[in-house]
Every structure is written in C-alpha cells, then in structure tokens.
Amino acid sequence: MAVTQDDIARISDHLDARADRLAETLCDLINFPSIVKSDPTEAGPGERDCQIYLQQRLAAMGMETDLWEPDGPALYAKYEGRAGAHKGRTFDGRPNLGGTLKGSGGGRSLMLTGHIDVVPPGPIEHWTTDPFVARIIDGRIHGRGAVDMKGGVAAMLLALETVHELGLPLRGDVVFTTVVDEEIGGMGSLAMVDRGFRADAGIMTEPTDNRIAPLCHGILWGRIIIDGIGGHAELVPKGWNETGPVDAVTLTRQVLDGIDVLNRRWQYDPAKNHPLMPLPNQIIVTGLEVGEHPASIAGRGVITFDAQYLPHEHDDVALGGKVRREIEEHVARICEVDPYLRAHPARVEWILDADCAEIPADHPSVLSMQEAATQAGLNPALDGFGAHSDIGLPTTLGGTPTINFGPGDPAFAHQPNEQVEIADLVACAKAIAIQILRWCA
CATH class of the missing domain: 3.30.70.360 (Alpha-Beta Plaits)
Structure with a gap:
C-alpha cells in the first residue's frame, strides 16, 4: 500500500502537536538511573523501573508484552564462543522487555529496538545539570542517556503510539524491544533474539543524527x-x-x-x-x-x-x-x-x-527507510555508525536485517552534559512512523 501525502501530513501534524509529550517521555526515561554496572551480577538502579514504565506504555496500546529476566548462565552455555555470550552475567533485577502490536495479517513485520542501560555519569562536577534529573534548556533535553540512547527509545515509542492513535491500518506486526546490558557487551540483545523476537526488518534507534546507518563497527x-x-x-x-x-x-x-x-x-x-x-x-x-x-x-x-x-x-x-x-x-x-x-x-x-553487521544498500528495508526519511524532510543519504551497536545480533543470529537510525549527535554519547534537540526527536519519530506505515501496511 502506498503511503499518501495525507498519511504523511497526519503523522507530521500529530507528532508536532505531541512534541511536548515526546519531550516529557524522554525526561521520564532519563529520570530512571538505569546505570549499567561493571559487576555483571549487579543490577543498576532504575533498570527494572524504566522497563516497567515502558511496559505500561505498550500495554496502554493493547500490545502483548513480555517482561523477563534472562538466564545468563544458560545463555552462556548455549552460545559460548558466539557474539553477546559473556560468562558471569546475571539479570536479576535487570529485565528485558518485548511487545508486539499485531497487524491484520499478511504484511511485513518491523522490529523497533534499543537499550535502556546507560553508562555512569562520571564526575558530577563536570555536569552543569543533575545527570538523572532531566532538564529542558533552549529546546534541548539534558541528562544521561538523552542521546545514548533513551532519546531513540522515546522517539520509537512515540512513533508507534502515533500510528496506533491515528488508527493507521497495518497488515504486518510491529515488534518493540528494549534491552539491558548493551553497554557491557550486548548479552541483553542476545537474550532478546534467543527469546524469539524477530521481524522482516529492524530499526535500532542508536544516535545517528537522523541518518540511515546500515553498517556499524x-x-x-x-x-x-x-x-x-x-x-x-x-x-x-x-x-x-x-x-x-x-x-x-x-x-x-x-x-x-x-x-x-x-x-x-x-x-x-x-x-x-x-x-x-x-x-x-x-x-x-x-x-x-x-x-x-x-x-x-x-x-x-x-x-x-x-x-x-x-x-x-x-x-x-x-x-x-x-x-x-x-x-x-x-x-x-x-x-x-x-x-x-x-x-x-x-x-x-x-x-x-x-560483533557487527552491514545491510546492503539495495535491501528493500533500506530503500524504504530512505523514502521514509525523505518524506519526513530528512537527508536520505546512507552513513556508517562509527561506534559499535547491537545490530549484528538481530541481523546475523535472528535473521532480522537491522539498521541504525536515531536522533541526536553521537558525539554527545558518554560525555558529561549529554543532550539532544527536541526537534531531532520529533523528526526521528516522524520518519519511523512513516516507515512503519510504508513497511507494515
């Protein structure tokens, strides 16, 4: 089904009107101090609460949800020597989250995925704001995780809520997953793929300045x-x-x-x-x-x-x-x-x-995402994601060809005074919502 100009206009207007809601959502996520711990057996404060918050948002759309604590030793035994398998990891108090918005049937599925764990803030005196009390200053949201990558999680959530609230018809399912453990090796994504979450294509909303990055290191x-x-x-x-x-x-x-x-x-x-x-x-x-x-x-x-x-x-x-x-x-x-x-x-x-992955530039999902970016007023040119992201696990192990596409300048990742523009969040959500409609309808 072709996406009409009316569809694009409805999505754009809806998200423009909900920019405050998008900003509020990101602030809520930042305020959960979901810090990844160097001790792989210790839960970070706020990891579980952040996932419960997201689960409640998915459930409000009538989605089937799955909040579970992976069995780290069993995963390691199953995948030893493979990407994401790290000895000694446990997930007590550190759940993964998955949910599915069902389509009417017969269409292509799309997975939206990201991580909610964040690195420690470092010396607090290097920050001009409290890293875990989000603040909006001159149209930018400040706080740990604003860019890496709760901004992307907020954008993909609002994109999905927009499609749902507008009643846009989908034939294919939309899968939504958020994982822990990304910042220390990716075992959360391994657990997500092992759980059976997969789709015909995927978007990982790591920060790319709203550029389409089908490649990571x-x-x-x-x-x-x-x-x-x-x-x-x-x-x-x-x-x-x-x-x-x-x-x-x-x-x-x-x-x-x-x-x-x-x-x-x-x-x-x-x-x-x-x-x-x-x-x-x-x-x-x-x-x-x-x-x-x-x-x-x-x-x-x-x-x-x-x-x-x-x-x-x-x-x-x-x-x-x-x-x-x-x-x-x-x-x-x-x-x-x-x-x-x-x-x-x-x-x-x-x-x-x-691990890493590369999705061919002529893959249908990449071409469709380029069209969605263009329709959202963004640059459709392809780019590389210079850092590592977890796209390799869903791509090579789960059979879900996954690209990176998310809001914010990645140079702000892991730095004090991490921040993202609200306008970038809105533009990203528009492109993802359009891609949901293009791909799943």
Missing part, C-alpha cells in the same frame, strides 16, 4: 601485558638473574610505537576502510598502567585498547577472530626486534569481542 577490547624486571630506580642495578632490572616503561613505549606503525598501515589498507565510515579501523589505546612505586623501575606495563573491525572481516562465527590473530601476530613481531622481549614476549589478553 565490530569492536575488540584487549590488554597487552609487558613484563619487565623491577629494581631500585636510583642505584646501579645488580640482577638476581643474568638480566638484571629491565624497565617496563621503556618496553611499553616500544610496544606503543609498534601500535602506531600498525595504525598507519591500516590507514591506507582498503580492507580497513569503508566508504560509509569517516575513519579507518584503528587500535585506540584507552589505558596505561606502568610501574609500582616512584623509586622503583617498573616491573610491568599494561596497555588497554579498543580496536575496530568491519563486517567483511568476520570469522566463521561472525566475530573478530581474524583481526584478533592479526593483532597478536603484530605484537609478536614488535617483540622480535628487542632482545629481552624476544625471550620474554608481551602477551595479549582479550576482554570483549562485539
């Missing part, structure tokens, strides 16, 4: 451990073995220089670049721990890093195994040029491998 978190031999920093060393003290600071510098060499190589390697991505894959050093005492030669160095990979670099389980081996082999080559490291090589320990 996979990410690898790891640490490189360099063992030296400690000693007194101010005295002539006298070794307890044939080597004597070996400064781990110097060794760590050498490894860092070697990472720079690999990054320069990747910068010009076609396999590490994508036309939709503004930057090549990189190994980004995100942490350094070297030394034990101001008067001691450092005995150990630890380099923590974040590396990206692209979907075409997947291994046979759709993860980054090939890139892990590439990094390990490069670290081994760095060690070969130093006599001490040749005998005592640095070792790489892996913390996380989060």
